[in-house]
Amino acid sequence: MTDKKPFAWETAIAWKNKDRIVVRGYDVNELTGTISFAEHFHLVLKGELPTPEVGRMTDAIMVNMAEHAMSPSSATVRFATSGGAELNAAVAAGVAGIGRLHGTADRPAELFLSVARRADEEGLADAEAARRVVAEMRAVKERMPGFHHAQHIRDPRTARLMDLSGKLGITGRHVTIARAMEDATEAVFGRRIWINGPGAMGCVGLDMGYEPLQLKALFIVCRSLSLCAHSIEEMTREKGWRASSNSPMVQPLDLSMQGPDHYDGPADRTLS
Ligand SMILES: CC(C)(COP(=O)(O)OP(=O)(O)OC[C@H]1O[C@@H](n2cnc3c(N)ncnc32)[C@H](O)[C@@H]1OP(=O)(O)O)[C@@H](O)C(=O)NCCC(=O)NCCS
Numbered sequence: 412m413t414d415k416k417p418f419a420w421e422t423a424i425a426w427k428n429k430d431r432i433v434v435r436g437y438d439v440n441e442l443t444g445t446i447s448f449a450e451h452f453h454l455v456l457k458g459e460l461p462t463p464e465v466g467r468m469t470d471a472i473m474v475n476m477a478e479h480a481m482s483p484s485s486a487t488v489r490f491a492t493s494g495g496a497e498l499n500a501a502v503a504a505g506v507a508g509i510g511r512l513h514g515t516a517d518r519p520a521e522l523f524l525s526v527a528r529r530a531d532e533e534g535l536a537d538a539e540a541a542r543r544v545v546a547e548m549r550a551v552k553e554r555m556p557g558f559h560h561a562q563h564i565r566d567p568r569t570a571r572l573m574d575l576s577g578k579l580g581i582t583g584r585h586v587t588i589a590r591a592m593e594d595a596t597e598a599v600f601g602r603r604i605w606i607n608g609p610g611a612m613g614c615v616g617l618d619m620g621y622e623p624l625q626l627k628a629l630f631i632v633c634r635s636l637s638l639c640a641h642s643i644e645e646m647t648r649e650k651g652w653r654a655s656s657n658s659p660m661v662q663p664l665d666l667s668m669q670g671p672d673h674y675d676g677p678a679d680r681t682l683s
Contacts, residue, residue: 424455435459449473452632456625464579465619471575472612473633475568476514484508484634485641490663492645493653501645505638506631511556514634517627519557519613523585524623526592537584541591542599549599555592557610568608576615589614 425434432439435454442451446460449470453461461469479485488505496504511518522544530540548555560566576582589606596604606614609630616626654664661667 423458452629456628457620461619464581468576468579468581468615468619469629472572472616472629475572476608476612476630477633478637478640479634483510483513485637488638488641489645490653492642493649493651495651498639498642498646501642502635502638505641506635509631509634514609514627514630515556516609516612516616516630517623519555519589519610520585520617520621520623520626522556523588523592523614523617526588527584537588538591538594541588542595545592545595545599555604557589557613558593558596558604558606560605560607563607565605566607566611569606569611572608572611572615573606576611576618581615581618583618585614585617 423435425432427433434442434451435458437454442454446454447466447470450461450466452473453459453466453469460466484505487508488501491501491504492498526540526544527537529535529544530537533540535543545555573582573586576586589610593603593606596602612630613623613626616629617623621629650658652664653662654666655662656665
């Protein structure tokens with residue numbers, strides 16, 4: 412027992428003592444006012460400062476993905492806030508609303524990696540592996556993560572991210588694979604299924620050197636800005652509960668939308 416070390420968190424991310432805070436080897440005060448938050452994101456998550464191009468693209472993705480009006484996560488934040496949740500609790504609820512179908516940059520990234528793996532393992536050209544994966548997923552009606560958008564159809568964020576990635580010299584194998592998949596949809600679906608914003612983030616992010624989970628983290632970090640804004644606005648502009656019959660518009664929790672007309676479960680019954 413006595414030769415055991417006292418417990419301590421072992422970490423490669425940062426250390427501190429009474430006078431200093433050191434992040435990945437850099438004094439936090441040297442970083443402060445010197446690097447951007449996007450560069451800091453890369454440093455903290457990946458352990459090294461990014462190249463100027465990757466730093467700029469990380470920042471661009473953060474701006475591009477931070478705010479998206481009403482979405483599953485912002486609506487969740489608003490409902491949680493309307494119940495009186497504190498800012499941090501409401502934001503945590505919103506973050507919990509990011510999932511398989513919303514903010515899914517990690518899932519498209521995994522898909523593009525699987526196409527690259529398939530091409531390598533089967534000796535196929537990337538475009539042919541992309542075509543086969545699109546056809547196979549369509550055959551079993553499996554949705555391709557990172558494609559199509561429920562509201563935009565052709566997501567306006569995608570072209571800007573792809574364009575910037577080209578201009579910054581980032582575009583590489585994974586962007587090319589994503590584009591090949593989009594091209595392949597024309598023959599497979601009889602129409603084009605467009606890469607959406609998180610899909611663009613997924614392929615560009617891989618070409619920037621991020622891992623899928625790090626891309627999910629990038630989405631969570633930048634979208635938390637929006638979630639804070641929606642929570643504070645809900646707190647300061649609305650009365651709470653989202654149900655007041657005095658409100659000038661019908662509220663989402665209004666009684667009029669919760670009556671028997673909107674119920675299709677079993678009819679009234681008794682236990683006896
Ligand atoms: C988000 C999503 C649920 C929206 O679906 P929707 O707008 O309700 O679209 P529908 O489910 O009605 O599908 C409409 C058509 O487009 C196709 N489609 C939609 N999204 C598709 C996708 N990701 N991959 C393949 N086909 C897709 C459907 O197969 C359907 O075609 P069909 O009628 O010929 O079978 C869906 O696009 C999806 O699952 N996308 C992947 C997840 C994703 O990237 N989410 C991030 C968005 S921010």
